[in-house]
Amino acid sequence: xxxxxxxxxxxxxxxxxxxxxxxxxxxxxxxxxxxxxxxxxxxxxxxxxxxxxxxxxxxxxxxxxxxxxxxxxxxxxxxxxxxxxxxxxxxxxxxxxxxxxxxxxxxxxxxxxxxxxxxxxxxxxxxxxxxxxxxxxxxxxxxxxxxxxxxxxxxxxxxxxxxxxxxxxxxxxxxxxxxxxxxxxxxxxxxxxxxxxxxxxxxxxxxxxxxxxxxxxxxxxxxxxxxxxxxxxxxxxxxxxxxxxxxxxxxxxxxxxxx
Amino acid sequence: xxxxxxxxxxxxxxxxxxxxxxxxxxxxxxxxxxxxxxxxxxxxxxxxxxxxxxxxxxxxxxxxxxxxxxxxxxxxxxxxxxxxxxxxxxxxxxxxxxxxxxxxxxxxxxxxxxxxxxxxxxxxxxxxxxxxxxxxxxxxxxxxxxxxxxxxxxxxxxxxxxxxxxxxxxxxxxxxxxxxxxxxxxxxxxxxxxxxxxxxxxxxxxxxxxxxxxxxxxxxxxxxxxxxxxxxxxxxxxxxxxxxxxxxxxxxxxxx
Numbered sequence: 001x002x003x004x005x006x007x008x009x010x011x012x013x014x015x016x017x018x019x020x021x022x023x024x025x026x027x028x029x030x031x032x033x034x035x036x037x038x039x040x041x042x043x044x045x046x047x048x049x050x051x052x053x054x055x056x057x058x059x060x061x062x063x064x065x066x067x068x069x070x071x072x073x074x075x076x077x078x079x080x081x082x083x084x085x086x087x088x089x090x091x092x093x094x095x096x097x098x099x100x101x102x103x104x105x106x107x108x109x110x111x112x113x114x115x116x117x118x119x120x121x122x123x124x125x126x127x128x129x130x131x132x133x134x135x136x137x138x139x140x141x142x143x144x145x146x147x148x149x150x151x152x153x154x155x156x157x158x159x160x161x162x163x164x165x166x167x168x169x170x171x172x173x174x175x176x177x178x179x180x181x182x183x184x185x186x187x188x189x190x191x192x193x194x195x196x197x198x199x200x201x202x203x204x205x206x207x208x209x210x211x212x213x214x215x216x217x218x219x220x221x222x223x224x225x226x227x228x229x230x231x232x233x234x235x236x237x238x239x240x241x242x243x244x245x246x247x248x249x250x251x252x253x254x255x256x257x258x259x
Numbered sequence: 260x261x262x263x264x265x266x267x268x269x270x271x272x273x274x275x276x277x278x279x280x281x282x283x284x285x286x287x288x289x290x291x292x293x294x295x296x297x298x299x300x301x302x303x304x305x306x307x308x309x310x311x312x313x314x315x316x317x318x319x320x321x322x323x324x325x326x327x328x329x330x331x332x333x334x335x336x337x338x339x340x341x342x343x344x345x346x347x348x349x350x351x352x353x354x355x356x357x358x359x360x361x362x363x364x365x366x367x368x369x370x371x372x373x374x375x376x377x378x379x380x381x382x383x384x385x386x387x388x389x390x391x392x393x394x395x396x397x398x399x400x401x402x403x404x405x406x407x408x409x410x411x412x413x414x415x416x417x418x419x420x421x422x423x424x425x426x427x428x429x430x431x432x433x434x435x436x437x438x439x440x441x442x443x444x445x446x447x448x449x450x451x452x453x454x455x456x457x458x459x460x461x462x463x464x465x466x467x468x469x470x471x472x473x474x475x476x477x478x479x480x481x482x483x484x485x486x487x488x489x490x491x492x493x494x495x496x497x498x499x500x501x502x503x504x505x506x507x508x509x510x511x512x513x514x515x
Contacts, residue, residue: 052391078393086391092384106392154392 005030005065005162005194006051012059013046020046022218023060028211033188033195035205035226038215039240039249044198045089047215048164051196052086053077065161082110085155085163085193089170091147093139093154099126100135103154110158125153129183145176149183156187163187165197169204177201181208202241206230214240216249280476283397287405287475290398300403301410308369308404309411313418315368316361320419323360324426327351332435341435345442346449348427353455357420359507362466364419365412366499370474373404374495377478378488386479401475408471409464416463458514465506470499 004027013021020043028034036044049055050062053069062069067080093102103122107113113121126132129149139147148168155163165184169177181204188195199205205212206226214222214229214237222229222237230241239247291297331347377400380386389396424446431437450456474495481491 054387054390078395081391081393084391086388088384088388088391090384092388094385094388095380095383105394109392109394 003030004028006196007063008047008050008060009063010060011047011050011057011062013043013050013055013057019218021050021057021215024215024218024220025060026213026220026223028194028196030194031188031192032210033184033197033208035197035199035209035212036215037198037200037202037205037212037240040200042215043218044200044215045166048086048166048196048198051162052081052084052164082158083161085158085160087148087151087155087163087165087168089167091139091144091151093142093147093150095139097139098135099131099137099139099142099150102139102150103157106154106158121157122153125157126150128187129153130179143176145172145179148172148176148180152180152183152187156191156193159191160193162194162196165195165199167199168197169199169201177204184208202243216240280472283401283476283479284472287397287402290395290402292398297398297403297406300399301406304403304407305411308373308407309415312365312368312411312415316364316415316419317422319360319364320357320422321426321429323356323419324348324352324423324428325430327356327423328427328430328435332431332437342437342441343445344431344437345427345446348431349424349446349450350455352420352423353450353459355459355507355511357416357423358459358462358466359503361416361419361463362412362470362503363500365408365415365467366470366474366496366503369408369411370470370495370499371492373408373471373474374478374481374491375488377401377404377475378481378483378491381479381481382483382485382488384483397479401479404475405468405471408474409467412467412470413460413463416459420459454514458510461514462507462510465510466503469502469506470495473499473502 006026006028008024008026011021011024012019024047026036026047036047038044046055050057051064051069053062053072056070064080065083067076069077069080072080093099094105097105100122103125104118107118107121123132123135126135129152131146131149131153134142134146134150139150142150152168168180168184172180184195184197185208187193197205197209209226212222212224212226212229213220216236222232222234224232229237232238232241236248238244239249327348328344331344332341335341335343335347377386380400386396386400389399428439428442432439432442477491477495477498481487
């Protein structure tokens, strides 16, 4: 794979004595939409936190845009984060600000744009997620799907190079799921982003993403396009992609994987 | 709070936590930038935690002044010195009761609100979102609330003292019929600006810093659960009340 914008090399991450990730390597290609999939509790969100520099690996390295994330100072890490948008699982909108102010926050913090320019850019983004009419509403009056669309607008307002999505489809109805899914594709292609999506929703990902990584038992067990993985013979991959009860991935012990 | 706190023994844990709180304070003070946003958000917080505490402070101050003068007159009458009531009430108020009681009320009213607000922001991932947007939450969330506490408490103490004096006037002059001229002249001549008044001001600045630091610290490091927010709120009231009383003794020893 040429020109990876994110490179994880031989990552080991432990929480106490528990190994969360063991020798995981990934190259994520610039401009692609990539899914990191696997059963609940397998360490998918941990990978996002390692990419965004919230966590540091015990071994191995995380490179984003050529920068070694774990070696950056707080100031350099913040500079690097300006190029990364993150959509957290529940949207994490600021509850004391309106929808407009939520989306405008990164612009107010990191740019010297005039009020008029901020207004135009925020309204553009809100229009692109179909929520221009909600600008004056407070977050508590939005539905889950709407809140996540506002969070998406906020995540891309600074025109980042990378957007990280943590379970963007969880808890949404099928229409909201398809809306978010379409928005991710449109935003990615129009802005030339690289999107990394953490999920366990196989059906939506098959329609949306260009490339998948599958984790189980703290290891990367497979990677490839969704079409290839759907027909993979590896028992754990087949079990996960087709939602089978029987197989090497145990349901009783979260994220355990019998090799 | 340090990650392996539960594994430390009972003696080392408070020392480690004090050190961690000190590091947090240094990080917070190190993030001060002379910019408009900090001024605006600090003023907003002064309104939210300072101005909104005014009513309770005024009511409590008024009744503390009344009860002080009641006790003072009862005791001084035994020696035929009830005209000294304003001096006794003034000294007690400006030096001790004003700063201490205001700080305790402030911890209950504003400290809990700050700890719960920041804890809830953490529980709903708002602090995490801020960090991921390359916005320092210590600078944007904790610092304005800390500065607002340091500024608000001396002002609230002044209001507490003023209403306590009004309470003393109402009881001593209005109810007990003391001579107003003697009351005011004893108060004016007996209270020393540098020692009594400023001593109370310095105390309230320090108490403001203690209560606000504890509130923002426990809120910021609260476990992101409902129980975690509740624990942070309770610990804020308990610890800041205890520390206010301990520091009151230390400062009184130094200032007397």
